[in-house]
Amino acid sequence: MKNLFITTALTLFSMCILAAPVDGARLTLQTEWAHIKYELEKDQQEIMFKSLAEQSEETLSQFPESADIMIWRAIILSTYAGEKGGLGALSLVKEAKQLLEKSIEIDPTALQGSAYTSLGSLYYQVPGWPIGFGSDKKAKVFLTKALEINPDGIDSNFFNADFLIEQHKKDEAKAFLEHALEASPRPGREVADSGRRLEIKALLEQL
Template sequence: MNIVTKKLFGLMLIGLLFSNVTFAGMNEDVVQLQKSWEKLKYQTPTAQQEKGFEALLAESKAVTAQYPDKAEPLIWQGIIEATFAGVRNGISGQLAALSLVKSAKKSFDAAIGINPNALHGSAYTSLGSLYYQVPSWPISFGDNQKAKEYLTKGLELNPEGIDSNYFYGDYLYKTGDVSKAETVLKKAL
């Protein structure tokens, strides 16, 4: 190897090492967001969830800013925004919830634009669940046809996933296809 080739190889190796450190750090940060979300969602009293999700949303925005070219933090930011919207209380809280679901939609759309396969297509599943759960225009962006498109894409990317099967089954149930919903929901178990 000549000196130029050795230096070039060395620079490539350093770049590879730093990219792996960044990826490992991002994964740890995303896993921490997931664990914090799970604790708030399933182990925190309802009365304390609103403040908890407000703090977790700030944390998720910091992680997303740290990894602007990665879809995974955006997906978790969207999940946190959507969940936070669901725990908002009172009239002002409900108005803020509409803003949060719109922000969650933007987070999922951005994640799909970066890497549609990230987290086994979770952005599609989460976006689909928003489309069938939020009110339609003029209040919000709810749309059962778009919900079905996104949910089936999420299911295509993760056919055995609990979330992809659960949300598609829930969508089918809420739109009146009870027998198909039962089949899909059994798969989620």
């Protein structure tokens, strides 16, 4: 029994040691993403997201089986694609989609279901066939799943609202936006939370 306890303790300790570098790498990516998106001028963002995309590729090569890193590389690629625009952005969102799908296979609840939120947002923002893979039907499925995992999250509610606005369902969207504003602060994500709240308030004003 004593040997079993020691073995278990050592295993858990090793897992914590291995997790620390991954957490640090994820924190670096998410902090830099928030800085670029919410603190830099618009005309600086494309080139900075391109640089961060390159950095995320290197990070993923270091942690190739990390669902968290896959999700953050996908978010960075998607945001970069949005700044880049045009058909040239299509390859970026296709890679982001593949990464999110793979992260779900590894850990569907990683980052509180963020892969489902990001996949859903891609499906309603990317053009449909024959240009892209966009699908409102699939967007609804993934965004609903994101809410099941994280019903009170600021992002899961925000993107559901944004999708509903696209669907001309303003009353439903308003309810999600108001709930998003009630989301608890996320430790270490103060810049992202502040920026997202401004986006939510802007949408509420439009409605």
